[in-house]
Amino acid sequence: MSPPEGAATAPAEAGSPDALLIRRAMAEVGPVADKVTSYFYALLFVRHPDLRSLFPAAMDTQRDRLLRALLTAAEHIDNKEVLVDYLQNLGRGHRKYGTRAEHYPAVGECLIGALSKYAAGVWNAEMEAAWVRAYTTISQVMIDAAAADELRAPAWWYAEIVTHDLRTPDVAVVTIRPDQPYPFLAGQYTSVETPWWPRIWRHYSFASAPRSDGLLSFHVKAVPAGWVSNALVHRARPGDIIRLGPPAGSMTVDHTTDSGLLCLGGGTGIAPIKALVEDVAEHGDRRPVEVFYGARTDHDLYDIDTMLRLQQSHPWLSVRAIIDQQANQQLPDAIRAYGPWNEFDAYLSGPPGMIRSSVDALRDIGIPSDRIRHDSVEELVAAGS
Ligand SMILES: NC(=O)C1=CN([C@@H]2O[C@H](COP(=O)(O)OP(=O)(O)OC[C@H]3O[C@@H](n4cnc5c(N)ncnc54)[C@H](O)[C@@H]3O)[C@@H](O)[C@H]2O)C=CC1
Numbered sequence: 527m528s529p530p531e532g533a534a535t536a537p538a539e540a541g542s543p544d545a546l547l548i549r550r551a552m553a554e555v556g557p558v559a560d561k562v563t564s565y566f567y568a569l570l571f572v573r574h575p576d577l578r579s580l581f582p583a584a585m586d587t588q589r590d591r592l593l594r595a596l597l598t599a600a601e602h603i604d605n606k607e608v609l610v611d612y613l614q615n616l617g618r619g620h621r622k623y624g625t626r627a628e629h630y631p632a633v634g635e636c637l638i639g640a641l642s643k644y645a646a647g648v649w650n651a652e653m654e655a656a657w658v659r660a661y662t663t664i665s666q667v668m669i670d671a672a673a674a675d676e677l678r679a680p681a682w683w684y685a686e687i688v689t690h691d692l693r694t695p696d697v698a699v700v701t702i703r704p705d706q707p708y709p710f711l712a713g714q715y716t717s718v719e720t721p722w723w724p725r726i727w728r729h730y731s732f733a734s735a736p737r738s739d740g741l742l743s744f745h746v747k748a749v750p751a752g753w754v755s756n757a758l759v760h761r762a763r764p765g766d767i768i769r770l771g772p773p774a775g776s777m778t779v780d781h782t783t784d785s786g787l788l789c790l791g792g793g794t795g796i797a798p799i800k801a802l803v804e805d806v807a808e809h810g811d812r813r814p815v816e817v818f819y820g821a822r823t824d825h826d827l828y829d830i831d832t833m834l835r836l837q838q839s840h841p842w843l844s845v846r847a848i849i850d851q852q853a854n855q856q857l858p859d860a861i862r863a864y865g866p867w868n869e870f871d872a873y874l875s876g877p878p879g880m881i882r883s884s885v886d887a888l889r890d891i892g893i894p895s896d897r898i899r900h901d902s903v904e905e906l907v908a909a910g911s
Pocket residue numbers: 715730731747791792793794795796797798820821822823826848850855856857858874875876877878879880883884900901906909910
């Protein structure tokens with residue numbers, strides 16, 4: 527699971543007494559993180575066998591998502607503002623797994639059990655009390671957010687695949703019809719579960735702004751060993767039913783300003799960029815939008831026709847394809863070659879390596895961090911399968 531976006535790691539010596547104790551335990555268990563994870567889940571499933579069915583049958587790919595989310599949250603316990611957003615999202619997102627308020631104490635007890643075993647060298651009553659306080663805060667925010675969400679949204683949505691368009695041997699554009707209205711913002715993503723891999727959820731960004739017919743679409747690339755992505759690309763057909771979690775993500779257009787949008791989409795990362803362009807078009811803002819669409823070869827530019835059509839209809843939009851093999855340059859090089867970007871907000875979407883190097887390139891040319899938007903890189907690593 528991802529660290530809260532914008533939650534810079536505090537220097538080891540700064541922080542509240544509880545935060546220091548928490549970080550001390552984290553430093554102790556860091557080198558044996560795999561063992562802590564295995565022991566935590568073993569404790570959880572042995573002591574609470576009824577919770578086993580909330581997790582996927584095969585736990586290898588995402589077994590430590592819950593634990594990592596909790597540890598990350600505890601580590602940032604002082605950063606209340608960022609943390610609350612992150613945890614509210616996490617609490618809402620856990621409704622689709624069937625998580626209920628009464629499950630949280632069981633998880634907390636096993637978390638403390640695993641930490642106290644592997645941080646035994648530094649563990650004491652004071653440290654345990656700090657963890658209990660942190661976990662109580664964390665779980666309460668998650669429980670409250672889930673309870674509030676229950677009043678206004680389902681835990682998950684069913685959706686029927688209505689079209690399945692294989693654009694390249696590995697990339698499909700999938701359009702679905704949810705069983706109930708699905709409110710979201712352009713630039714956001716959702717989690718998807720297929721009937722072939724129950725309880726394995728993967729993130730996909732919406733490829734369109736909200737449409738009047740209520741349909742949603744995703745661009746899915748089948749990646750090696752990606753169970754969900756391979757099923758969606760090679761197995762799914764119109765008529766199949768998938769499940770969706772709630773929308774998430776803050777890579778959305780700020781309609782209170784009229785600054786330009788610098789949009790970088792790498793591979794299937796073009797999907798939310800297309801949604802953002804549609805969103806700007808709908809608001810009729812006429813803000814400059816500069817899209818750089820990166821792909822390895824021209825065959826991989828599977829959505830260039832759509833993007834060029836949008837460019838033709840909208841004079842404020844410019845679309846440039848950056849093909850690695852042709853110009854021997856990637857998206858971050860394009861940022862440096864064009865510009866200036868001082869009047870632009872940046873939106874980045876694509877593989878984690880692209881996001882990292884594009885953020886570096888933007889910071890290098892003086893774009894402040896609060897003008898750079900992207901989904902959390904750690905989420906994307908999990909999303910890529
Ligand atoms: N919201 C988001 O950020 C979204 C992210 N994605 C992610 O995008 C990825 C798409 O995969 P593919 O289509 O196979 O992309 P890819 O690996 O073919 O890369 C596409 C382009 O991104 C750029 N790029 C890739 N790695 C780079 C690096 N290390 N430094 C600089 N530039 C780099 C290059 O221009 C490359 O041609 C998946 O990992 C998927 O999870 C997809 C949709 C939305």
